Amino acid sequence: MANRKITIWDVAEKAGVAPGTVSRTLNNIGYIKEETRLKVMEAIKELDYIPNRAGRTLKTTRTGLIMLAIPDTANAIFVGMIEAVNECAKKRRHSMVLYYTEGKLEGELKAVRMLQENLVDGLFLVNFSYSDELRKEIERCDSPIVLCGMCNNPWMKEEEKTFGTLSIDVYKGIYSSTQEMIRNGHKKIAYLAGEYGTIVYKQRYDAYCQALRDHGIEYNEDYVFWKNYTQEHGYEVGKKIYLMKDRPTAMVASNDLQAVGFWKACKDYHIQVPKDIALYGMDNLEITQMLDISSIQMQEGMVGEAGANLILDCLENKNEDIGKVDLYFRPTLIQRKSSS
Amino acid sequence: MANRKITIWDVAEKAGVAPGTVSRTLNNIGYIKEETRLKVMEAIKELDYIPNRAGRTLKTTRTGLIMLAIPDTANAIFVGMIEAVNECAKKRRHSMVLYYTEGKLEGELKAVRMLQENLVDGLFLVNFSYSDELRKEIERCDSPIVLCGMCNNPWMKEEEKTFGTLSIDVYKGIYSSTQEMIRNGHKKIAYLAGEYGTIVYKQRYDAYCQALRDHGIEYNEDYVFWKNYTQEHGYEVGKKIYLMKDRPTAMVASNDLQAVGFWKACKDYHIQVPKDIALYGMDNLEITQMLDISSIQMQEGMVGEAGANLILDCLENKNEDIGKVDLYFRPTLIQRKSSS
CATH class of the missing domain: 1.10.260.40 (lambda repressor-like DNA-binding domains)
Structure with a gap:
């Protein structure tokens, strides 16, 4: 050319x-x-x-690049993380490149292999799986890795690990929003679950169940809707509830995308929020602020900054052993019109 | 480790x-x-x-990676592009990595240099500048590049170029939304402009002016608000209009982020949309759909797919000269409650 x-x-x-x-x-x-x-x-x-x-x-063996590997950008929560990592890398004279794993083991392994092959100097991996295969590949790396699972990382606090972990206490988040509904007098509390069988969504579901148990409210399986974490799922569940005879009076969503989809269905089917049904999301996306939906602030900016700094400290030899690092972030409730 | x-x-x-x-x-x-x-x-x-x-x-000289370089993800229009490029790369056994230029020449040059240094095999660059310096660096590359300027690319149709160009006819878009306001009887039409002096926003502004001229409506500089393409700017302008004695009855925004910020200010200051002021955005983001704001569909998915395929064709030797390729996309009006 x-x-x-x-x-x-x-x-x-x-x-x-x-x-x-x-x-x-x-x-x-x-x-x-x-x-x-x-x-x-x-x-x-x-x-x-x-x-x-x-x-x-x-x-x-240096490229000046650090990689942030995330599932996708369909969920705006990753945007806050991207901005923080990018800013941090830039300040310390590195560039960030981004890779999409699609939330699948295959994609996560691919990100780790790019690090093994020295295409980048360090990796910040938002992982949804905790398989032995992923762990084995991570442990073959000579370069710094931090993992953030958007949940309470089960690999945290392990003795022999070679990677840093960042955890977000989503359990606490969902427990609090469910409890908040109970305190407001709700007894029929539905739950918009995520993907069945994934650790990330199992923790959230467990928190919902535990909050019901702790407050003596009986679990009703008709009120729990598994599928995935999309807006479409939230919308579908809204439609289902419209057709139900014994409707719940409150809905706890396991993320904001679902909450927004649910809110939209309520609008289309003339179910009033919060009069007919109260609603809580999770992630505190900008769109839930716009729509006055209560949510949970996840601290994704702080998570991004901490992860990037860990990797860069390691590259600059300021950190001896990244495997000893475990950082924990606690989300906070943001109450708005949809749950009052 | x-x-x-x-x-x-x-x-x-x-x-x-x-x-x-x-x-x-x-x-x-x-x-x-x-x-x-x-x-x-x-x-x-x-x-x-x-x-x-x-x-x-x-x-x-192959890494299996193609790079998409975009200004940021604050604007959700890039999300559609990312998804399309990612999907396309995957289908053809490549991986996409993403780089943020922050819409600045410095970042755009950095992306080009990563290509020159063979960190990736091909580059899809969304560029906001058309400087000689950028062009010179692009022409030093041995690997395929396509440029998409989110405007009518001034480098399109040049004889000697070594890169592909993708253009979106934003001029047509803004011309149409302004004209639509005029057809609905508006004479006091304000304009939310972007950054003064950038070619991307100059084209949009020119289109607004031309539509007024073509329909015999006098230009009023009090109704034109330059600053940048953010929601904050839209919100600020909403506040300003609230305080104006002689308020406009219609607002054309040069993108959806501005339109959403403006809409929010209207809500906070009790200006009714569309009764007090009609509103048109541009980009057809999901949030404008949720808020019932009229907008312009930019075809960003098609643009992403076309760009990725061009690069991959070139890498697979199916395309002889990427410099001869110029693709043109025409946006379409989406009318909703905010302009009716």
Whole structure:
């Protein structure tokens, strides 16, 4: 496409030295006479030569990049994390690249392999799985990794781990919102669950169940709706509730996307929020602020900043052992019109 | 962190061959006896050796990655683009990584340099600047680039270019929404402009002015509000209009973020939309759908898919000259309650 690319051989020829000398000059390896170094630098400037990063990586093992791997951006909660990691990386003279795992083990493994292959210097992985396979691949890495599972990380506090962990106490979050509904006098409290069988959504569901139990409210399986964490699921559940004979009077959603979808269905089917049904979301997305839906602030900005700083500390040798690091974040309730 | 990393030398020792033979086997270069190849592959398997991608990149010049560089994710319009590029890359056995330029020349140059340094195989750059410096760097790349400026790309249709261009006819979009307001009987039409001096927002502003001119409506500079493309700007302008003696009866925003901020201010200051002031956004974000704000559908999914396919065609040698490619997308009006 462009003209022929200038190579290290062109520089060597122009400077009248061997290609190896150019390479040693570029990578600061071994002794180079100042006079030779100047000749090489001049040739580089004249030819406008771009050193091949892949070549340099072999020597220096640094790319200046850290990778943030997240499931997707459909959920705006990751946007706050992205901004924090990006800002942090920039401040400390690194660049962030982003990779989407789609919340699947396959994607998470791929992110880890990019780190193993030195495409980036460090990895901040938001993982949804805790499989042995993922763990094995992570432990083969020479470069710093932090994991954030958007839940209470079951790998936290383990003795032998080689990666940092960031946890968000979602259990506490859902427990609080369910309890808040109970305190407001609700007895028929429905629950918008996520994907059945995933640890992330199991913790949230357990918290809902525990709050009911602790307050002597009987569990009703007709009021629990499993599927996934999307707006569409929330909307579908809204439709179902519209058709129910014995409707719940409160709805706890396991995230804001579901809550927004549910809110929309209520609007379309003339169910009044909070008069007919109170509603709590989780994540405190901007859209729930706009729609006056109560939610839970997850501290995703703080999580992003802490994770990025850990990785960068490690790269700058300020942190001896990232495996000993476990950070814990506690979400807070934000009460709005939808639950009052 | 982990145990000592297995290197090519370990593999060579185990297989009883020279390190160069291992390298040639891995990279499929030159003639290798089948017996030797098998010995090497077996040693790799036994040692669980991970080839260093940086080393391979030098030989094959392929990473399997394409980069999408966008200004940020504060604007949800990029989310549709991200999804499309990601999907397309995956289908064709590549991975997408994302980089944020922050809409600044510095960030755009950095993305181009990552391509020059072979960190990725191809680049899809959403650029806001059209400087000579950016162009010069782009033309030094050996790898495929497409540019999408979220406007009518001034580099389109140039004879000598080495990059593909994707354009969105935003001029047409803003012209249509302004015209729609005029057809609905409005004469006092305000305009929420973006950043003064950027080509992206100049085109939109020109379209607004031209629509007024074409319909004999006098331009009123008190009704034009420059600053940036954020929700905050929209909100501020809403406050200003609340305090105005001679209020406009319609507002054309140059994007949806502004429109949403403006809508929020109207709500807070009891200005009724559309009774007191009609409103048009641009981008057709989900949130404008939720709030019943009229907007303009930008086709960002189609743009993403087209750009990714162009790059991948080029990498698979299905496309001879990406510089000859110019694709043009036309947005469409979506009318909702806010402008009726």
